[in-house]
Amino acid sequence: MRIQVKARNRAYQFEAAPGEKVLYAGLRAETDLPYECGTGTCGTCKAKLVDGRIVDAWPEASGKKYLKPEQGEFLMCQCSAQTDISVEVSSFVYAMDPGSCRPTPMAGTVHSVRALTHDVTALEVTLDSPCDFDAGQFVLVAAPGLPGMRGYSMVNFERQARRLEFVVKKKPGGGFSDWLFGGNPAGSRIDLLGPLGKATFYPGLAKNILCIAGGSGIAGMMSILSRACQERYFEQFQGHLFFGVRAVRDVFYLEQLSSFRAEFPEKLAITLAFSDEDPPADCAARYPLLRFERGMVHEVAARAMAGKYQNVRAYLAGPPPAVDASIRVLLLEAKLTADNIRYDKFS
Amino acid sequence: MTRKIICKIAEIPANGLKECEGEGGLKLLVANSGKEYFAVQAICPHQDVPLCEGLYDGAVLTCHQHLWQWDIRTGAAMGLAEAPLERYDVTVEGDAIYVGSQGALNVGELFAGVAAPTLALLTALAKSEEYAAGSTLYKPGDPAEDFFVLDSGRVEFQIGRDERTSPAGFMLKKGEVFGWAALLENHPHRIASARVLENSVLLRINGKQALELLESDPASGFIVMRRLSALIARFLAAPGAK
Numbered sequence: 001m002r003i004q005v006k007a008r009n010r011a012y013q014f015e016a017a018p019g020e021k022v023l024y025a026g027l028r029a030e031t032d033l034p035y036e037c038g039t040g041t042c043g044t045c046k047a048k049l050v051d052g053r054i055v056d057a058w059p060e061a062s063g064k065k066y067l068k069p070e071q072g073e074f075l076m077c078q079c080s081a082q083t084d085i086s087v088e089v090s091s092f093v094y095a096m097d098p099g100s101c102r103p104t105p106m107a108g109t110v111h112s113v114r115a116l117t118h119d120v121t122a123l124e125v126t127l128d129s130p131c132d133f134d135a136g137q138f139v140l141v142a143a144p145g146l147p148g149m150r151g152y153s154m155v156n157f158e159r160q161a162r163r164l165e166f167v168v169k170k171k172p173g174g175g176f177s178d179w180l181f182g183g184n185p186a187g188s189r190i191d192l193l194g195p196l197g198k199a200t201f202y203p204g205l206a207k208n209i210l211c212i213a214g215g216s217g218i219a220g221m222m223s224i225l226s227r228a229c230q231e232r233y234f235e236q237f238q239g240h241l242f243f244g245v246r247a248v249r250d251v252f253y254l255e256q257l258s259s260f261r262a263e264f265p266e267k268l269a270i271t272l273a274f275s276d277e278d279p280p281a282d283c284a285a286r287y288p289l290l291r292f293e294r295g296m297v298h299e300v301a302a303r304a305m306a307g308k309y310q311n312v313r314a315y316l317a318g319p320p321p322a323v324d325a326s327i328r329v330l331l332l333e334a335k336l337t338a339d340n341i342r343y344d345k346f347s
Numbered sequence: 348m349t350r351k352i353i354c355k356i357a358e359i360p361a362n363g364l365k366e367c368e369g370e371g372g373l374k375l376l377v378a379n380s381g382k383e384y385f386a387v388q389a390i391c392p393h394q395d396v397p398l399c400e401g402l403y404d405g406a407v408l409t410c411h412q413h414l415w416q417w418d419i420r421t422g423a424a425m426g427l428a429e430a431p432l433e434r435y436d437v438t439v440e441g442d443a444i445y446v447g448s449q450g451a452l453n454v455g456e457l458f459a460g461v462a463a464p465t466l467a468l469l470t471a472l473a474k475s476e477e478y479a480a481g482s483t484l485y486k487p488g489d490p491a492e493d494f495f496v497l498d499s500g501r502v503e504f505q506i507g508r509d510e511r512t513s514p515a516g517f518m519l520k521k522g523e524v525f526g527w528a529a530l531l532e533n534h535p536h537r538i539a540s541a542r543v544l545e546n547s548v549l550l551r552i553n554g555k556q557a558l559e560l561l562e563s564d565p566a567s568g569f570i571v572m573r574r575l576s577a578l579i580a581r582f583l584a585a586p587g588a589k
Contacts, residue, residue, distance in 0.1 A: 004514075006514045006516075006517065007516065008516050009515075009516045009581060010514070010516055010581045010582070011513055011514035011515070011516075043394065044394060063452045066394070066395065066397055088517075090519070091429065092429050112493055151573060202442060223559070322410060326400070327411065327414070328402060331402055331409055331414070332402060332404055335428055338409065338414035338415075338426040339426060339427055341414060345412075
């Protein structure tokens, strides 16, 4: 099927496989169509059908509340072309930067599921064929027999990765979460699509980096720190990571964070922020390379970073209220420019 | 220009925002900046997010969804924003704030920041014209004497000739400028065709006369040329040149 996208600045043409969603056919063809969640919730990928027929894989998608269906608007992440189609996107669309990782459909096998806390699990997937992604990106994962896909950030970082590690938080009544926590999913076949996301870190950035993560939002930050450590980025630039959780029973990855810090004790600082309790005294004794503080993660970060915002690029992830609170601090108090504040709202 | 009382001074927090209702139920965002008040469209031009939920420090308005930013005084796009905000005329009488609509020239990004007397002269040059849906404004090779400012409606562009054409974007926001070859040296002819898709109102301005006017106010002329070059770059951006 041939797809034509008319954007504000120019038009693009690309081919879509039968059943392939318009968004992913476009991204595969290096057309940087607008999207954010990729899973039918945010409404960012809306477009208007000008000509041809489409089929909607998920008519109940919550992102449809942002659409005017009577004007032919639809979600590119949920709809595929039944005939050649022409669609209109009301934003400026450019070709992807050369060298960025293009999303493709992938398949893999659940290698292991390992509890990190009482309600957080590390999911490790072995891919059938290797994939490249950028530090900070996410993929969409579909569990066998469950409709729809969910976005998870990669924890690890390597080129031609055979293995992807994710952090999954238990959500009572969430289909994916029930599947993962309920039975023994090891060995299950799963479908993936990615990589996606623009909150990425490249060593060529040449700025100090500030990462503020709440809960499972730490996943993408681990990938960013991994890449930065592999490239010995912190020999030259400062790194600050703030990881916010409720209480000591919610923390994880402390060994791995300690080992990042051990490599670059001068320029890399890592702070855990506990919102609901004072950090127990034995935390600091067991993890002497990490700092432990009481407070909401954006407040702890704001206190520690005051006066240190020169040449800073910030990465944010976690529950939307935590991300919004951090944005407020970084824009209004720290006076960072908007292009130096990166996050993907996909959960 | 119609104007309507839309709120009281006391309703707007110091260096703060309030969403108000204007003419015909139109939603407007009224902002305080020190002793002054400004009014802009209430909804983000990007993804229909209410801007009253955004961040505002008394000078710069930021939409909290994707961090598009604008100068509250002019509505001009800053940082990541790809489109300006439509700005409205504000007058304060006693404790009441009145808001009236602005002409297309005052709204568009090309002329934001131009000195008021120069803008008034440019407005005097502009001829308002109505076009029916389906009419063609110009074709490749036509002389490029005038440029256009969209007041209402929608205009689409095609590059190439005869059967070998391809869509080259469209305009749909009040104040958007096209046909800019009329403002450039050595571009005497159109290189694209422009077709009106919906019944539209356009302001037609003679390029030579506009340039003469800007020459007499070089400070404003400089602003317009800087904005024009940014505008052209946005449409011509090559793959990867984002």
